[in-house]
Amino acid sequence: MACKRGALIVLEGVDKAGKTTQCQKLLQALQQSGRPVEMMRFPDRSTTIGQLISAYLQKKSDLEDHTVHLLFSANRWEMVPLMKKKLEQGITLVVDRYAFSGVAFTGAKPGFCLDWCMKPDVGLPKPDLVMFLQLSPVEAALRGQFGEERYETSSFQRAVQQKFEHLMKDPSINWQVIDASKSVDDVHKDITTHSLNTINTAHNLPLGELWK
Numbered sequence: 071m072a073c074k075r076g077a078l079i080v081l082e083g084v085d086k087a088g089k090t091t092q093c094q095k096l097l098q099a100l101q102q103s104g105r106p107v108e109m110m111r112f113p114d115r116s117t118t119i120g121q122l123i124s125a126y127l128q129k130k131s132d133l134e135d136h137t138v139h140l141l142f143s144a145n146r147w148e149m150v151p152l153m154k155k156k157l158e159q160g161i162t163l164v165v166d167r168y169a170f171s172g173v174a175f176t177g178a179k180p181g182f183c184l185d186w187c188m189k190p191d192v193g194l195p196k197p198d199l200v201m202f203l204q205l206s207p208v209e210a211a212l213r214g215q216f217g218e219e220r221y222e223t224s225s226f227q228r229a230v231q232q233k234f235e236h237l238m239k240d241p242s243i244n245w246q247v248i249d250a251s252k253s254v255d256d257v258h259k260d261i262t263t264h265s266l267n268t269i270n271t272a273h274n275l276p277l278g279e280l281w282k
């Protein structure tokens with residue numbers, strides 16, 4: 071019999087919500103429990119496309135807004151064969167940001183509608199679970215200064231949060247809102263519970279296609 075597939079688990083949220091810390095803790099917890107699991111992150115800055123994106127984020131280059139949006143999407147599509155292979159092999163993927171960040175960040179720029187922003191990512195592997203780490207702008211500010219990269223300002227992050235809130239109304243996605251103002255360990259417990267439930271149910275379900 072073919073092995074049971076892995077689950078595609080995504081963490082999203084505005085900056086300072088603790089996504090990367092929580093992805094790493096989830097990875098470790100699942101590894102320690104003997105489950106096959108790997109972590110990915112988007113943008114994946116290691117590829118040729120990823121390097122263009124990285125230079126843009128570090129403000130070393132400028133790119134037209136539609137162009138960079140399509141590059142972020144292409145950076146996900148170039149990973150799809152690898153993602154599918156791993157999921158089929160029974161490996162669960164814990165992913166730090168995905169198409170939802172793509173839509174929320176570009177959608178927060180003037181002149182973009184969410185519908186246009188979603189189009190390039192239609193048909194990507196559909197996550198079995200998307201956890202949104204919810205943190206108010208006030209609490210995020212208390213966690214310290216933003217970095218130097220593009221988009222790292224309070225006003226832009228507030229606009230991004232609004233776009234995420236719109237995306238979370240979509241019932242075709244298994245959204246779980248996680249209260250990221252709790253302690254690191256309590257947030258980790260919530261995330262682990264949702265992830266274990268998802269891993270068990272995804273085993274028996276075909277991998278879906280995003281926004282189709």
Ligand code: TMP
Nearest residue numbers: 112113142167168171172175176220221
């Ligand atoms: P990070 O590497 O620290 O997660 O930052 C990546 C930045 O790129 C972050 O500000 C969010 C933004 N972003 C987009 O604008 N579009 C995307 O598709 C993704 C994945 C991230």
